[in-house]
Amino acid sequence: MIExxxxxxxxxxxxxxxxxxxxxxxxxxxxxxxxxxxxxxxELGVKLFDRTKNRIVLNAIGELAARHALVVLSxxxxxxxxxxxxxxxxxxxxxxxxxxxxxxxxxPILSQLYMGMTIAADLQDTDDVLVRGLNDDSYQLIVLLxxxxxxxxxxxxxxxxxxxxxxxxxxxxxxxxxxxxxxxxKLKDLAGEKLLIHDKIGxxxxxxxxxxxxxxxxxxxxxxxxxxxxxxxxxxxxxxNLSERLGIAFGDKIAIPLVDEEVNVQFxxxxxxxxxxxxxxxxxxxxxxxx
Numbered sequence: 001m002i003e004x005x006x007x008x009x010x011x012x013x014x015x016x017x018x019x020x021x022x023x024x025x026x027x028x029x030x031x032x033x034x035x036x037x038x039x040x041x042x043e044l045g046v047k048l049f050d051r052t053k054n055r056i057v058l059n060a061i062g063e064l065a066a067r068h069a070l071v072v073l074s075x076x077x078x079x080x081x082x083x084x085x086x087x088x089x090x091x092x093x094x095x096x097x098x099x100x101x102x103x104x105x106x107x108p109i110l111s112q113l114y115m116g117m118t119i120a121a122d123l124q125d126t127d128d129v130l131v132r133g134l135n136d137d138s139y140q141l142i143v144l145l146x147x148x149x150x151x152x153x154x155x156x157x158x159x160x161x162x163x164x165x166x167x168x169x170x171x172x173x174x175x176x177x178x179x180x181x182x183x184x185x186k187l188k189d190l191a192g193e194k195l196l197i198h199d200k201i202g203x204x205x206x207x208x209x210x211x212x213x214x215x216x217x218x219x220x221x222x223x224x225x226x227x228x229x230x231x232x233x234x235x236x237x238x239x240x241n242l243s244e245r246l247g248i249a250f251g252d253k254i255a256i257p258l259v260d261e262e263v264n265v266q267f268x269x270x271x272x273x274x275x276x277x278x279x280x281x282x283x284x285x286x287x288x289x290x291x
Contacts, residue, residue, distance in 0.1 A: 005036065008073065010048075010066050014069075014070075034056065037049060048062035092120050093118070097123055097130075098144055099265075099267070104242060106143065122139070126203075134159075134272065145267060161268045162286050164267040166265070168240060168257065184256060187262075188212065196233070197219055197220070200221070204263075239255050269286050
């Protein structure tokens with residue numbers, strides 16, 4: 001029977017040409033490789049090599065066999081990858097979101113519903129990446145700023161969408177700030193400011209960049225560190241109704257609502273329509289959040 005190690009060594013010989021190099025790469029002795037290749041020839045019943053005293057070289061039939069060996073190894077690797085991916089998917093609930101705040105709400109729900117599974121949350125800043133991930137089953141669920149109403153050729157919906165949480169953005173200011181007495185603000189009112197901001201905020205980052213002229217963003221990757229800096233400095237930062245629900249304290253600063261349409265948003269949970277029944281418990285939990 002042809003063993004996998006023979007196929008690996010044959011493919012390595014085609015790539016590296018010499019026994020010494022193959023022995024070095026595969027960490028086995030040259031005599032062991034010679035014996036393996038002799039056994040492979042015996043199994044196939046054909047001569048694969050031209051041999052001299054200190055050298056073996058693939059002949060034309062050997063080159064053909066080596067090309068097939070590469071195909072076999074590629075198929076084997078693809079099988080391993082596919083099986084491992086399938087096993088991971090069976091034990092992982094993966095979802096993607098356009099913003100971080102829905103993840104704060106959704107991950108605890110998923111952890112309760114899918115106990116024993118790994119909950120993998122992925123933050124993206126564009127719809128395209130999320131929808132593509134849903135379509136190719138990288139995600140079981142995605143969170144967008146809108147629903148999806150695409151239909152297939154038979155007129156049936158491709159996706160199932162459910163309203164999720166609302167998020168409303170405010171700017172957090174010290175009481176001495178020039179804008180602290182305003183009842184509400186627009187993003188453009190923050191022009192030229194130095195703003196503390198988390199570096200992973202999904203679509204929000206693009207909105208702020210477009211709508212706040214000449215702002216300087218002081219980015220932090222760790223949320224707890226950002227909170228400490230916010231509390232210790234007089235620099236403006238952002239806060240939302242959803243971050244307030246986490247119980248994060250911001251001292252005696254004032255949260256002034258931002259009234260731009262782009263920063264007062266409705267999120268939607270979306271899955272493939274064929275998964276609607278499978279995720280019924282999840283969507284029932286999402287619906288209860290709207291009550």
